[in-house]
Amino acid sequence: xxxxxxxxxxxxxxxxxxxxxxxxxxxxxxxxxxxxxxxxxxxxxxxxxxxxxxxxxxxxxxxxxxxxxxxxxxxxxxxxxxxxxxxxxxxxxxxxxxxxxxxxxxxxxxxxxxxx
Amino acid sequence: xxxxxxxxxxxxxxxxxxxxxxxxxxxxxxxxxxxxxxxxxxxxxxxxxxxxxxxxxxxxxxxxxxxxxxxxxxxxxxxxxxxxxxxxxxxxxxxxxxxxxxxxxxxxxxxxxxxxxxxxxxxxxxxxxxxxxxxxxxxxxxxxxxxxxxxxxxxxxxxxxxxxxxxxxxxxxxxxxxxxxxxxxxxxxxxxxxxxxxxxxxxxxxxxxxxxxxxxxxxxxxxxxxxxxxxxxxxxxxxxxxxxxxxxxxxxxxxxxxxxxxxxxxxxxxxxxxxxxxxxxxxxxxxxxxxxxxxxxxxxxxxxxxxxxxxxxxxxxxxxxxxxxxxxxxxxxxxxxxxxxxxxxxxxxxxxxxxxxxxxxxxxxxxxxxxxxxxxxxxxxxxxxxxxxxxxxxxxxxxxxxxxxxxxxxxxxxxxxxxxxxxxxxxxxxxxxxxxxxxxxxxxxxxxxxxxxxxxxxxxxxxxxxxxxxxxxxxxxxxxxxxxxxxxxxxxxxxxxxxxxxxxxxxxxxxxxxxxxxxxxxxxxxxxxxxxxxxxxxxxxxxxxxxxxxxxxxxxxxxxxxxxxxxxxxxx
Numbered sequence: 001x002x003x004x005x006x007x008x009x010x011x012x013x014x015x016x017x018x019x020x021x022x023x024x025x026x027x028x029x030x031x032x033x034x035x036x037x038x039x040x041x042x043x044x045x046x047x048x049x050x051x052x053x054x055x056x057x058x059x060x061x062x063x064x065x066x067x068x069x070x071x072x073x074x075x076x077x078x079x080x081x082x083x084x085x086x087x088x089x090x091x092x093x094x095x096x097x098x099x100x101x102x103x104x105x106x107x108x109x110x111x112x113x114x115x116x
Numbered sequence: 117x118x119x120x121x122x123x124x125x126x127x128x129x130x131x132x133x134x135x136x137x138x139x140x141x142x143x144x145x146x147x148x149x150x151x152x153x154x155x156x157x158x159x160x161x162x163x164x165x166x167x168x169x170x171x172x173x174x175x176x177x178x179x180x181x182x183x184x185x186x187x188x189x190x191x192x193x194x195x196x197x198x199x200x201x202x203x204x205x206x207x208x209x210x211x212x213x214x215x216x217x218x219x220x221x222x223x224x225x226x227x228x229x230x231x232x233x234x235x236x237x238x239x240x241x242x243x244x245x246x247x248x249x250x251x252x253x254x255x256x257x258x259x260x261x262x263x264x265x266x267x268x269x270x271x272x273x274x275x276x277x278x279x280x281x282x283x284x285x286x287x288x289x290x291x292x293x294x295x296x297x298x299x300x301x302x303x304x305x306x307x308x309x310x311x312x313x314x315x316x317x318x319x320x321x322x323x324x325x326x327x328x329x330x331x332x333x334x335x336x337x338x339x340x341x342x343x344x345x346x347x348x349x350x351x352x353x354x355x356x357x358x359x360x361x362x363x364x365x366x367x368x369x370x371x372x373x374x375x376x377x378x379x380x381x382x383x384x385x386x387x388x389x390x391x392x393x394x395x396x397x398x399x400x401x402x403x404x405x406x407x408x409x410x411x412x413x414x415x416x417x418x419x420x421x422x423x424x425x426x427x428x429x430x431x432x433x434x435x436x437x438x439x440x441x442x443x444x445x446x447x448x449x450x451x452x453x454x455x456x457x458x459x460x461x462x463x464x465x466x467x468x469x470x471x472x473x474x475x476x477x478x479x480x481x482x483x484x485x486x487x488x489x490x491x492x493x494x495x496x497x498x499x500x501x502x503x504x505x506x507x508x509x510x511x512x513x514x515x516x517x518x519x520x521x522x523x524x525x526x527x528x529x530x531x532x533x534x535x536x537x538x539x540x541x542x543x544x545x546x547x548x549x550x551x552x553x554x555x556x557x558x559x560x561x562x563x564x565x566x567x568x569x570x571x572x573x574x575x576x577x578x579x580x581x582x583x584x585x586x587x588x589x590x591x592x593x594x595x596x597x598x599x600x601x602x603x604x605x606x607x608x609x610x611x612x613x614x615x616x617x618x619x620x621x622x623x624x625x626x627x628x629x630x631x632x633x634x635x636x637x638x639x640x641x642x643x644x645x646x647x648x649x650x651x652x653x654x655x656x657x658x659x660x661x662x663x664x665x666x667x668x669x670x671x672x673x674x675x676x677x678x679x680x681x682x683x684x685x686x687x688x
Contacts, residue, residue: 056321063319078193078246088187088271093346 165324166312172303173266175333176575177280177293179342180377180568185578186342188272189280189294189387195249196263197241201233204259213255214240217248243267270388276345278401279338279379279566281512282387290390291399293566295512297336306330337578339375339568344368348378348686355666355682356382359643362668365402366682367545369661371553371648373583374562376509376546377660379403404509407517407542408665411628412467412675413646414538414548416603417503419464420555421496422475424595430461430602434474442485442533447473450627464602465609467625469537476536485529490522493532500590501551502561503543509564517542538626548646549663554587556603556648557657558596561587600648600657607647611680616688620658623647623683625675630667642666643673645683662686 032040089095096102148156177189197214204210211226218241223229229238240260244252249262268283281292289298309326310318318325348366356364368378385398393399400406422428436458439448449468463471473485480489497503497519504519519541520527534540546564554561562585569580591599604622607615615621626644629636644665648658664679664686673679 060319060321064317067317081191081193082246084187085190085192085269085271088190088269091186092271092273093275093342094273 164311165309166316168308170306170308170330172305172330173332175301175335178337179340181342185337185571190269191266192269193246193264194267195244196239196265197244197252198237198239198261198263199230200236200259201230201238202236204230206257210257210260213252217251218244274384274386275342276340277384277387278381279340280387282390291512292401293336293511296510301333303333304331335571337568337571338566339377340566341377345378349380351682351685352380352382359666359673359678361666361671361673361678364666365545367403367549367663369549369553371557371658371661374550374564376564376566401511403545404511405513405515407515407544408642409539409628410543410548411538411626411644413624413626413644415464415472416599416624417501417551418472418475418536420591420595420599421493423598424591425479425492427478428460428475430598431459433457433459434471436468436470440470440473442530445530447533461602461605464606472536473533476533485532487522490527490532494522501554503547503551507546507550507564509546510566515544517544517547545663545665549661552646553661554590555596555599558593559589559591560585561590614684618651619649621647621649621687625680627674639672640670641672643675643678645675645679647683649687
């Protein structure tokens with residue numbers, strides 16, 4: 001039996017015309033050879049690579065943002081600690097005793113005690 | 117097409133050479149990529165991966181201010197300023213800036229340091245504050261660097277120095293709470309492992325990243341009240357000045373919970389400048405680490421033992437002849453002349469040794485300090501009152517002291533007759549305070565503690581610790597009521613009128629001989645005073661117990677003249 005190879009798609013049904021069945025035949029006018037296919041695949045890989053690189057770069061830019069925020073948090077924490085230390089120094093008993101308010105205080109002239 | 121290379125032809129030689137070279141490459145690549153795979157992967161990771169330690173903050177220490185915790189020990193971020201002399205291009209500007217901003221924290225020989233061009237790291241100033249560091253950074257001078265570190269800050273200066281201890285240059289707690297609770301305070305450093313860029317900014321790319329946060333140390337809330345502590349230290353300093361004693365210690369304890377609200381020692385030091393201390397003895401908290409013969413203070417415990425066993429009462433009598441013979445030894449009173457049939461209250465008032473040796477005898481057969489009497493005394497003193505045993509207070513270097521058991525060859529009648537009036541045993545002030553609290557509070561022994569509760573991680577919520585009785589019914593409530601009145605009367609008998617109205621105060625003097633080279637010496641005595649106070653005797657017992665001790669090399673110091681005034685100052 002002889003078999004003839006064609007470059008166009010041909011449905012086996014095409015030979016049997018039946019009612020209400022698809023009868024469209026597709027035939028591309030553009031012919032792509034193996035080199036073109038290779039180039040297209042390479043291009044697709046390149047595009048995918050670029051997409052990956054874009055995403056990775058974006059992730060890295062987030063890292064820098066995160067680093068900036070972390071630095072700010074660390075800076076604010078240090079400032080908070082410094083303020084706490086300053087507060088503790090200012091409210092230390094020795095400082096309070098030497099304050100102008102404390103120095104202006106006087107001893108009571110008379111003390112009475114409540115008897116239960 | 118089939119290549120037909122003739123043997124020995126140049127193309128064949130070229131093909132063979134190419135094959136050999138290719139084979140060499142393949143073998144070499146196989147060696148590098150397969151055999152040495154792990155090595156080169158680790159080398160690559162070394163370059164790409166950075167491991168950064170996230171330092172844990174040391175826990176802060178709080179004291180009480182009434183019912184509110186206040187920070188006594190904090191952490192402060194400070195900077196070490198360094199320079200790379202090879203990179204510095206304006207040395208004079210750097211020197212001027214460091215001198216101007218860092219002041220006394222700058223090293224003295226800056227120009228010499230900056231001239232050492234072969235060195236890439238020279239420290240120019242230490243312990244520079246954040247504000248100072250920012251001022252220097254803003255000058256944008258080349259070759260200047262800043263290294264961040266954390267240091268302990270003590271805003272109250274010397275206050276409660278021995279109780280707090282300090283943190284040494286290696287970051288280890290030394291003495292006091294800092295050493296005893298070092299593990300709690302230290303925390304655990306975190307780890308950040310990540311691929312970084314050239315500026316060491318961690319990047320999320322890579323599959324070996326680790327981000328383990330630091331676990332900060334736990335905060336500690338002390339029972340010490342900073343106001344009482346400050347007053348106690350001032351009273352001690354004033355008292356020592358008057359008596360010219362060189363050493364002194366005071367402990368103030370809440371007898372209803374065992375919480376230590378003040379412990380003062382002289383000489384003292386500033387924990388922030390611990391490296392300037394000449395004599396390391398100043399670091400010791402004598403109230404817990406210096407056992408001594410307590411002397412007459414212990415007569416209150418002997419009396420409580422006698423009362424609890426029902427062998428004596430405050431008004432029961434004995435015949436005082438100013439001396440009493442125990443085996444081959446004669447024990448005499450320090451105060452003479454109170455002879456005849458006198459009450460045990462009288463003996464306590466005048467601190468007569470014979471009275472308390474008699475109590476010890478009555479714990480036996482009435483005439484001798486028998487083994488039974490000694491066993492009873494040991495049971496009360498050691499097992500119930502905790503003398504000669506570690507109290508477990510949360511401070512470093514607590515000493516145990518010594519109470520010789522009756523089973524020991526040295527634990528005979530003479531030893532126990534001495535123990536009845538406070539000699540022949542070594543105890544610490546914290547042991548005596550805890551025992552004294554027990555006989556006053558109705559008979560509950562509380563473990564002495566300096567831990568006042570817990571604080572939430574954000575420092576917002578304080579939960580006070582509930583008192584934890586270690587032993588109950590150590591003495592009966594009736595015994596406690598009696599001994600409290602006896603001690604109050606003992607103080608009132610001689611010191612009436614000195615206490616403020618509205619206070620119910622009692623106390624007992626103690627003057628102990630000291631031992632030098634195994635023998636008692638006459639020219640050196642330690643003065644102590646052990647007392648209690650509160651608003652009245654009927655509202656659940658005393659509110660505080662205070663013990664004062666003063667001593668000095670070659671000095672005869674007495675409880676009534678040198679220690680009691682300090683007690684009176686604090687208690688009133």
